[in-house]
Amino acid sequence: MRRYIAVRVASLIPILFGVSLLVFAMQALVPGDIVDIMMGGDQAFGDKNAEARLRSQLNLDRPVPERYVFWLGGMLRGDLGTSFVSGKPVLGEILRRLPVNLELAALAITMALCLGIPIGTLSAIRRGTWTDAGIRFGSVLGYSVPNFWVATLTVLAGSLLWPGMPILQYVPFTESPSRNLTLVLIPSFVLSLTVLPLIVRMTRASVLENLRLDYVRTARSKGLPERRVVYRHVLANSLIAVLNVTGVQIGVLIGGLVLTEEIFILPGIGRLLLESIQKRDFPVITGATLFLATVFVTMNLVVDLLHAVLDPRVRR
Amino acid sequence: MPSSTPASVAEPVAVGLAAGDPATAPRRPARDLWRQLWRRKTAVLGLALAAVVLLGALLAPWLAPEDPLAMGPRRFAAPSASAWLGTDQFGRDLLSRLLYGARVSMVVSFAAVGMATLIGSTMGLCAGYFGGRVDLLLMRGVDVLMAFPTLLLALAVMATFGGGLRNLVLAITLAYIPIFSRVVRGSALSVKQHEFVEASRALGARDGRIMLRAVLPNVLAPIIVQATFNLSTAIMIEAALSFLGLGVQPPAASWGNMLSEARNFMELDPWLAFAPGGAITLAVLGFNLFGDALRDILDPRLAGEG
Numbered sequence: 001m002r003r004y005i006a007v008r009v010a011s012l013i014p015i016l017f018g019v020s021l022l023v024f025a026m027q028a029l030v031p032g033d034i035v036d037i038m039m040g041g042d043q044a045f046g047d048k049n050a051e052a053r054l055r056s057q058l059n060l061d062r063p064v065p066e067r068y069v070f071w072l073g074g075m076l077r078g079d080l081g082t083s084f085v086s087g088k089p090v091l092g093e094i095l096r097r098l099p100v101n102l103e104l105a106a107l108a109i110t111m112a113l114c115l116g117i118p119i120g121t122l123s124a125i126r127r128g129t130w131t132d133a134g135i136r137f138g139s140v141l142g143y144s145v146p147n148f149w150v151a152t153l154t155v156l157a158g159s160l161l162w163p164g165m166p167i168l169q170y171v172p173f174t175e176s177p178s179r180n181l182t183l184v185l186i187p188s189f190v191l192s193l194t195v196l197p198l199i200v201r202m203t204r205a206s207v208l209e210n211l212r213l214d215y216v217r218t219a220r221s222k223g224l225p226e227r228r229v230v231y232r233h234v235l236a237n238s239l240i241a242v243l244n245v246t247g248v249q250i251g252v253l254i255g256g257l258v259l260t261e262e263i264f265i266l267p268g269i270g271r272l273l274l275e276s277i278q279k280r281d282f283p284v285i286t287g288a289t290l291f292l293a294t295v296f297v298t299m300n301l302v303v304d305l306l307h308a309v310l311d312p313r314v315r316r
Numbered sequence: 317m318p319s320s321t322p323a324s325v326a327e328p329v330a331v332g333l334a335a336g337d338p339a340t341a342p343r344r345p346a347r348d349l350w351r352q353l354w355r356r357k358t359a360v361l362g363l364a365l366a367a368v369v370l371l372g373a374l375l376a377p378w379l380a381p382e383d384p385l386a387m388g389p390r391r392f393a394a395p396s397a398s399a400w401l402g403t404d405q406f407g408r409d410l411l412s413r414l415l416y417g418a419r420v421s422m423v424v425s426f427a428a429v430g431m432a433t434l435i436g437s438t439m440g441l442c443a444g445y446f447g448g449r450v451d452l453l454l455m456r457g458v459d460v461l462m463a464f465p466t467l468l469l470a471l472a473v474m475a476t477f478g479g480g481l482r483n484l485v486l487a488i489t490l491a492y493i494p495i496f497s498r499v500v501r502g503s504a505l506s507v508k509q510h511e512f513v514e515a516s517r518a519l520g521a522r523d524g525r526i527m528l529r530a531v532l533p534n535v536l537a538p539i540i541v542q543a544t545f546n547l548s549t550a551i552m553i554e555a556a557l558s559f560l561g562l563g564v565q566p567p568a569a570s571w572g573n574m575l576s577e578a579r580n581f582m583e584l585d586p587w588l589a590f591a592p593g594g595a596i597t598l599a600v601l602g603f604n605l606f607g608d609a610l611r612d613i614l615d616p617r618l619a620g621e622g
Contacts, residue, residue, distance in 0.1 A: 014456060014459075015456075015459050015460060015463050016463070018456065018457070018459070018460030018463070019460055019463045019464070021460075022460060022461075023472070026472055026473070026475075026476045027476075029476055029477075030476055137358075140358075140601065140604055140605060140608065141597075141601060143604070144548070144597055144600040144601035144604050145593075145597045145600075146552055146555060146556070146593060146596050146597065146600070148555075148556060148559055148575070149575060149589075149592075149593030149596065149597070152575060152578075152579060152582070152589055152593070153589060153590075153593070155579070156582045156583065156586060156589055159583050160583065160586075163583075250465075251464075251465035251466060251468075252465070252466075254465040254467075254468060255465050255466060255467025255468060255556075256467075258467065258468075258471070258560075259467075259556060259559070259560070262560065263579075273471065274560060277471070277474075277475040277562065278561070285472070285475050289464075289468060289471075289472045292464075292465065292468055293463050293464045293465075293468065296463065296464070296465050296468075297463045
């Protein structure tokens, strides 16, 4: 097991190296000159000396490979650069917003699992009935509806139900848990709808598959009540597949977070990324992209390792 | 869902191939497929929805009652006989904008999925067929692309290169290459084991010919299923990017930017928010239902379980 973990963790290194190359390449590929973008609104615009100063400040006068090594060195030391706009370190800006994302994501996944597993199980044990058909159609419909539309309509419903309500300022959980939750619960629920349909589908498929296996027949023939067969044996074995699909859905969730934060005006990393794209604040764009990609591959690794812990057949 | 396409895809269909008669094999399965599709209610519904969207996109210049950019004196008009879906904040005809939005959506999705299918499948085919160093190199590249959540990768591309149709296609293509490479590589690996591949090689066929004539027909089913699902997610990503202001720029109409603009006026006129979202849903639903049915038919192992 320890060997398996070591191998899997080590496999992250080339991937993250490639990710850093790609993100750096994007920054280097930006059409036009970053200096022009930065000095666009500046009084010093056109001042060759000021331009040259900025250029050497940003290491832009160096060859590209050297710039990459320099940049990567900074990344490895946790220095994601400095925002063009605010002048603050990028990593600090990201970490300041991270709690918002963690809270939204954790609530959304919890809600999706708490709803999805029972619904999927119900669909499986009622296979072929109207309940099953309804749930199956509901889940296809569920992942066909764009989440950002649902979110927009939720905002619309809110403003029609409570007209004249001022836009609420975000409050951190640590400051006032109750006010924080009233702000975050509805967005989290909407976000959970991005992953709910697939959890339902996967639970259903996995329960059905397990119901066919020999151990179920054994359990039934030794006289165990059906409830116990389903809940203790089948569901427990089905959850591994559900865990896997949840892992795959982390990427969807990260994408969904960007849209959710934008629509519900929550100050997370997604909004930071969007704002920096609008302002062409490239250190923040690359920093946030790199950060989110790292979180994504790390979460995938954690899911894989959990899978290996739960299912010994995976470790080879 | 999409990534779960397994490697074992029915039986090899290229039986006639080693005998030098590749034309006999693929004909009947196609007709068979149609017959099976027509028998499924959800497939027909999906096909109908997709057809409506495609026709709307194709015939937009003839179907649209108004110029989608022409502003009129009647703003926020309710649906009526003259404007079936009403008008928006500039008095533009909503139905006409929806139809032209369908154009954007379909052009971007089909172009991006088509390119990703072509590039990704070629990569997967080469990786699976040649194995060894080629495989290692290509799949490492794919791993790197897979390290980004789809929307994040697309966002990064749009942030770098700016908005517009061409960059939307580029962004979605890049985001979808990995999935096609993986699916095709897996299938190619398993097809390669079959004797008919060995047989064509023994008969002196070259690598390129074996890949195209023997391996490709047998990995076609998972490619088609994957492409159908990706069409529906591509519609969603295009809409999301345009919604965020990074895709199609106003005043040009796209479902995403229409919904985004509607956010400022929807309390006044909820229709503006209902219509584009509904259009996205129906289009995505159409391709999803169709994809589900295709997968059930082409991949009987999973039938009735999704």
